[in-house]
Amino acid sequence: MSEHSPHESAVASVVESLSGAAAAYLVDPTPRVLRATVAVYNGVQTAPRLGLLTAPSALAALRDRFLPASAAANLTERGTVTLARYDGPDRLPTLVAPATTVRFADRGDEVETVRGTLEFARCRQLWATAPRVGLQTPARRRLTAGLAERFPPTVPATFGEVAAAAGERGDAGFDAVAAVLLAAARAGCRNDRVSDWLTEAGLAAESTVSARKRRLEAHEVVRTAPVGGARTHELHLTGAYADSDAREFVRVIDRL
Structure with missing residues (x-):
């Protein structure tokens, strides 16, 4: 894109801070945060492997838009991103790495980052039992x-x-x-x-x-x-x- 959206800028700043992490989880992203994360991951050379714990509604919204969906498929085929269904109780878009937890407060066209409370160990537990899902859109x-x-x-x-x-x-x-x-x-x-x-x-x-x-x-x-x-x-x-x-x-x- 010619200009980064506020969501992309917010996600990018967090991803840059995770350069040393081997893995991270994005839990319950809104459609805008999900699209922004896909855009950021497609534009960086190094980033932690990402487990996407996403609700069916956000994934359906992604599939409805070919450009971000096909870009996400690129990432899943490379093994950079893996998708799993999320139906858990924590309804907040949160990016979690071993030493960092950041919540994205998504408000209309604006987004801000705040320190969250969801722990990496908790995310690993959620990930272990979450059913894996496919994107369906071709890469x-x-x-x-x-x-x-x-x-x-x-x-x-x-x-x-x-x-x-x-x-x-x-x-x-x-x-x-x-x-x-x-x-x-x-x-x-x-x-x-x-x-x-x-x-x-x-x-x-x-x-x-x-x-x-x-x-x-x-x-x-x-x-x-x-x-x-x-x-x-x-x-x-x-x-x-x-x-x-x-x-x-x-x-x-x-x-x-």
């Missing part, structure tokens, strides 16, 4: 690699540029399916191959992919061209969008 790293394996180099490059442009404005709302379709249309890819990849990657059902493509056509952003001897067609950008950059594609996605 950005894996998606980009999959695009590179199946499509011309411009497809993963364009997808990455569009995702980065959306992230720069601090907007966690991002339609990854539409971004892939736009990147594929720029490269003139076959519709059936794009649809198959999107469903195999776990980004959307085939019906969702078809609906998104129809909306791009209705907005006269994407056009189709027949493929001789095949029951499919190629995707292409219309003339009005042939030279669009990543930021224009983000604006297109916003209108869908």
Whole structure:
């Protein structure tokens, strides 16, 4: 992001103070504290392994936003972060390490840190019995690699540029399916191959992919061209969008 949110700044200051810790726990984060923690962890080279004890509602809110969810999936696939379900009695977003316990007082667009009382030993006990959960959202790293394996180099490059442009404005709302379709249309890819990849990657059902493509056509952003001897067609950008950059594609996605 171009500027850190108050939540990211608060989390970053605490994480920096834990440089010597091997492990830490984040207990019962609000959706904003959870997203901020994911952003901070993706931006630092060294940080303690993190056990996320999160309520289902906060995890569902994360899954609803592709950019932070896919970034969190990067962390879980690397083993930096592990997720577990939290239904405990302590309803307070708290980051706990062996020598540090900090509570995040999340108030609207503001957050402050206060010394908490939840102990590291208590967190280890909670962690030992908490059921592990999966994120479900595919990791950005894996998606980009999959695009590179199946499509011309411009497809993963364009997808990455569009995702980065959306992230720069601090907007966690991002339609990854539409971004892939736009990147594929720029490269003139076959519709059936794009649809198959999107469903195999776990980004959307085939019906969702078809609906998104129809909306791009209705907005006269994407056009189709027949493929001789095949029951499919190629995707292409219309003339009005042939030279669009990543930021224009983000604006297109916003209108869908």
